[in-house]
Amino acid sequence: MEKIRIALAGNPNVGKSTLFNSLTGMRQHVGNWPGKTVEYKEGTFNYDEYEIEVIDLPGNYSLTAYSMEEIVSRDYIVDEHPDVIVNIVEAANLERNLYLTVQMMELGANLVLALNMNKAADEKGFKIDVDKLSQLLGIPVVRIEAVDDTGREELLKSILEVSKSPNNVIDRVEYGSEIDEHIEQLEKLVKEDISEVDAPSSWTALKLLEDDSEVVEKIRESGRGQRVLSEAKKIRGHLNNIFGDDADAAITDARYGFIAGLIQESVKKPKIDKVTRSDLIDRIVTHKYWGIPIFLLIMWITFQITFTIGAPFQDLIDAGMGMLGDAVSAGLGEGFLTSFLVDGLIGGVGGVIVFIPPIFLLFFLLALLEDSGYLARAAFVMDRFMHKTIGLHGKSFIPMILGFGCAVPGIMATRTLENERDRFLTMLIVPFMSCSARLPVYTLIIAAFFVAYQGTVLFSLYLLGIVVAVIIAAIFKNTIFKGKSAPFVMELPPYRRPTLKGSLIHMWERGVLFLRKMGTIILGVSILIWALSSLPIGVEYASQDSVTGQIGTTIAPVFAPLGFGEWQAAVAVFYGFLAKEVVVSTFGILYGVGEEASDEPDPSEEASSGEAPTEEASAEPASGEEVAAQEASGEEAAPEEEAAPEEEEEVAPEEDQGFISAIQGLFTPLSAYAFLVFVLLYIPCLATLAAIKRETNSWRWPAFSAAYTFVVAYIVSFIVYQGGSLLGFA
């Protein structure tokens, strides 16, 4: 079977992903471009004796070196020479869409133009003469509807045709005689001096006149470009004199001029703009008074669906893993192997799959919001607030809201931000939003010390998280992310009905990616921590004699200035790295709560019943948020399941008087509050760090995140404890 390699290119929001999904179905692979944070998607399908490999290039408006996406796309076309490039364009928005087409023609790409969303254009009153357009461009133009496979057959035929007899359009674009002449002049020099460069020489000449930094740099590196570069500079000066403006502006003008000519001859635009459906929707959702309430309502619904609907499924997973652990324990009896299987392996796997419900739901909802066009409006509505307070893009609001449920989906939602600086900065502050996994810790400490001030203490912690995030954002903006903030130049695409298939595929590929990339990290570290807690062999799990216990004992003095220098607190903080709610169960173990139910206490066993799920040690941050709040039984992941009659009576840790007095012995009210502040701010949990690793495609950022949050937590807790002491609190 013969192979053909094609690439899909086009502006954002023109149905590129829809076409990609409809061509490849589930036979696709998502990853990153080598060394980049830009997403890479490829897939294959068979057609007429051919195996066709499809690369989905990032959605771009242009091929200038303006963004990483543009560079990636451009380099791919230059270096990899795909057999055919299918350029998807929106029929009702041809002018701007063709700008990218023109740039690909300059590159000598072998193009097929797929004219998408013709029905919508017809309704608006556009009349497009496809044959004329095709003739003027010199490339096949095919009408398609990506959502329902209209024109699919014809598109595939065109692809095969041009793969056999490539069209030559490289000299078709006209920039006016003045510029054309100089391109030719420079092209000759390029051919003579640096002929080994992959890209077409006319394109290289053009880019040099545009003063494209990437191309200039490449030519400089080649070592033989002096003559070409100095000539280019001379011509640029000359053009500047003629046009009274930079040459690259003149060239951009000329491209749009060329396009205007094409449109003039092949498209009849509607005379009067009808009030569109999109316009009517926008009048409501970006309304002066209603816009923000509507946005908040949509956020609230997203939050509720992600976390509340996800919770029962997480509880089911918890219960299932618990039963599995029990079964293994029952089958194998107590022992080192059992401990490994139950606490290490099953616990670790549980810690991964427990995230599936909220993450799948989140990605489904994000796909709906994005594909419908609302996400752009949300950013439009919130941008001023986000820009003024923390200097971020309006879209950063969504990850931060999600962070209050769980930082993992919050981090993953940052991929809706196009700008890398905004994306990284948002990832660094999302963990300060107090997630639901911290709630059990708050509940326990409040029950021990602050019963009378419950609401105030809780509120102060949530507020503190937000305040710290704002301050940190301000600091980072002026240090590691120094420079001008990203511009808010963003298309507001027409509203469209998202397709169920598209949203489901989106959800599936993200979910699977999560399992593959983050799952291994979480599982690996969970097992490592299990080993540290179980060694040396024979030691009681997580006791002071275990490696973790010893680590806790060693590092405990570090926390003395914060008011909690006891080894128990240090060990709890250590386990809290797995997931913050594990702090509670760790105290449970260390103070022997729940021993009556279990012969071998360990931090993964709950303070309550021996039947309790055993994988808590590895986390279920997102789950039980509501449950925890309502029943004040925070560390219980699945109270419903366990409410069934059992031999032993269940006691939530904050209702267990013995446990409470043990905690009261460990802290003073002041040091307890400092401890809460520390738990709020310190190192994001393992799953969050894994998400940051996945999203930034580098270990640098999770490492940095862990380090700086530890410092921030230390400083703030220090101020709280020492300041409080000075003020006479105890």
Place this chain on the structure above:
Amino acid sequence: MDLGNPKFFERMEVIKSMINALNELKVGDSGVVVSYKGKGSLRKHLMEMGFVRGANVEVQRVAPLGDPIEVKVKGYSISLRKEEAQYIEIEIA
């Protein structure tokens, strides 16, 4: 161009007064891009998004908090902050 004609400078004044930065336009105002003050990658990006000389623009909406604005250009809608729009000079139709 008849510089000897005293009316010429008067006319120049009138034309000048019709030119506004894009961020100064009100909702519903429309006009034509005449120039862009300043340089750099933002300018290039805006031009590529359609704010080239001679392009028709119309301010469609302002966000609830007063910024950014939504502008129709080249037949589609784009949003930008006022601080970014201030560099684009429009001759009001």
